[in-house]
Amino acid sequence: MANVVVVGAQWGDEGKGKIVDWLSERADVIARFQGGHNAGHTLVIGETVYKLHALPSGVVRGGKLSVIGNGVVLDPWHLVKEIEGIRGQGVEITPETLMIAENTPLILPLHGELDRAREEAANPGAKIGTTGRGIGPAYEDKVGRRSVRVADLGDRATLEARVDRALTHHNALRRGLGIDPIDREALIADLEAISEKILPFAAPVWKVLNEKRKAGKRILFEGAQGALLDIDFGTYPFVTSSNVIAGQAATGVGLGPSAIDYTLGIVKAYTTRVGEGPFPTELTDEDGKRLGERGHEFGTTTGRQRRCGWFDACLVKQTCATSGVNGIALTKLDVLDGFETLKICTGYDLDGTRLDYLPTAADQQARCTPVYEELPGWSQSTEGARSWADLPAEAIKYVRRVEELIECPVALLSTSPERDDTILVTDPFAD
Ligand code: GDP
Numbered sequence: 001m002a003n004v005v006v007v008g009a010q011w012g013d014e015g016k017g018k019i020v021d022w023l024s025e026r027a028d029v030i031a032r033f034q035g036g037h038n039a040g041h042t043l044v045i046g047e048t049v050y051k052l053h054a055l056p057s058g059v060v061r062g063g064k065l066s067v068i069g070n071g072v073v074l075d076p077w078h079l080v081k082e083i084e085g086i087r088g089q090g091v092e093i094t095p096e097t098l099m100i101a102e103n104t105p106l107i108l109p110l111h112g113e114l115d116r117a118r119e120e121a122a123n124p125g126a127k128i129g130t131t132g133r134g135i136g137p138a139y140e141d142k143v144g145r146r147s148v149r150v151a152d153l154g155d156r157a158t159l160e161a162r163v164d165r166a167l168t169h170h171n172a173l174r175r176g177l178g179i180d181p182i183d184r185e186a187l188i189a190d191l192e193a194i195s196e197k198i199l200p201f202a203a204p205v206w207k208v209l210n211e212k213r214k215a216g217k218r219i220l221f222e223g224a225q226g227a228l229l230d231i232d233f234g235t236y237p238f239v240t241s242s243n244v245i246a247g248q249a250a251t252g253v254g255l256g257p258s259a260i261d262y263t264l265g266i267v268k269a270y271t272t273r274v275g276e277g278p279f280p281t282e283l284t285d286e287d288g289k290r291l292g293e294r295g296h297e298f299g300t301t302t303g304r305q306r307r308c309g310w311f312d313a314c315l316v317k318q319t320c321a322t323s324g325v326n327g328i329a330l331t332k333l334d335v336l337d338g339f340e341t342l343k344i345c346t347g348y349d350l351d352g353t354r355l356d357y358l359p360t361a362a363d364q365q366a367r368c369t370p371v372y373e374e375l376p377g378w379s380q381s382t383e384g385a386r387s388w389a390d391l392p393a394e395a396i397k398y399v400r401r402v403e404e405l406i407e408c409p410v411a412l413l414s415t416s417p418e419r420d421d422t423i424l425v426t427d428p429f430a431d
Contacts (some may be wrong), residue, residue: 008226009265015331017041027220031067036135039224072175073138073250075107101205105147111137139241153195204255221249227319238277246323265325272306281309313405327411339377341342345370
């Protein structure tokens with residue numbers, strides 16, 4: 001297939017970084033299409049660990065074009081720091097290897113301040129659990145037609161007009177929240193100063209990608225977060241502020257939907273969630289603690305401890321449907337080593353009725369109790385397995401049962417953070 005979309009099929013942190021890196025070797029272009037620098041990918045290449053937040057994973061591979069699409073919201077100060085950090089690790093980043101869509105909305109410092117002020121003001125049960133980086137408020141401004149976009153940085157008069165439009169709204173909000181108004185001149189000066197470092201990367205990404213597509217180049221669309229955090233199909237309002245599902249890949253860079261040839265869902269062999277919100281299979285007992293410890297379940301971006309639970313096949317079947325997933329990459333199977341018994345959620349019980357999907361109404365979600373199926377665990381290590389023959393029979397049974405329940409085949413199986421510790425069943429880029 002020419003173009004592959006990678007989406008997280010749970011609540012994020014599925015291990016997309018490793019799989020994207022693995023696939024990026026086969027791609028010519030790697031494009032981010034949603035989210036902001038709240039996404040955290042960890043790439044381990046040999047002895048080097050790269051932590052990426054805003055940059056596409058392709059930047060650490062030579063000879064690729066990395067793209068930040070218009071579906072992303074971009075903090076220019078953060079990006080410049082991230083570029084400098086990655087350059088410090090010996091990676092070359094130039095306008096030939098990195099392009100930023102000119103129509104990408106910017107995250108300004110006022111967005112982060114608003115994010116944090118709102119979270120602080122919210123009652124404990126109403127907190128969204130945002131990363132406080134201004135992503136949500138920046139998307140609000142995009143829809144509210146008051147964003148400063150990358151292209152606006154090139155002209156002083158336009159920049160001033162855009163800033164004024166944003167400030168009319170934000171200063172009113174800030175007054176209500178008891179925060180000082182924005183210093184207009186300082187903001188414009190800061191934007192002008194950073195623009196020199198951002199504008200060299202600005203490009204009509206939609207055009208470049210359409211040309212790449214015509215030339216038969218392979219595009220990898222790199223999703224961030226997970227489908228259960230999607231603004232429409234996630235556990236609203238405990239979601240992110242953008243569409244995360246595969247359809248967004250086209251909108252988020254400026255290609256038509258027919259540009260998506262294959263969608264790979266990244267699925268962790270158990271479930272985790274960061275922050276607030278419903279989580280039917282959450283474990284607060286020793287098993288949950290063990291998953292967290294064995295899986296090193298701490299956020300790349302925030303360091304926050306992740307909530308852990310059994311694999312929820314019902315939810316993954318749902319996200320495979322909303323993203324049109326063709327195959328999954330099942331990650332962190334090795335974390336399940338040593339459990340005597342494993343449970344998989346196959347549906348929910350809602351007031352005595354069996355459901356095969358998670359209902360949308362929050363009160364019903366809260367009353368849903370998972371229906372479990374039990375499978376025998378395995379005592380042997382699967383860590384580093386690179387072929388089916390390296391896996392114990394029970395582990396293979398577990399994987400096969402996951403495929404049946406989610407109605408989607410495993411294309412890749414990951415058994416350690418190392419990129420080569422992967423079992424390949426189907427290459428998503430293969431024709
Ligand atoms: P992302 O947000 O989905 O990109 O998740 P990350 O890339 O941050 O992955 C989460 C963590 O899981 C990272 O520390 C990875 O190195 C690690 N990881 C990825 N795949 C595997 C795997 O198969 N087994 C184990 N044990 N760790 C993995």
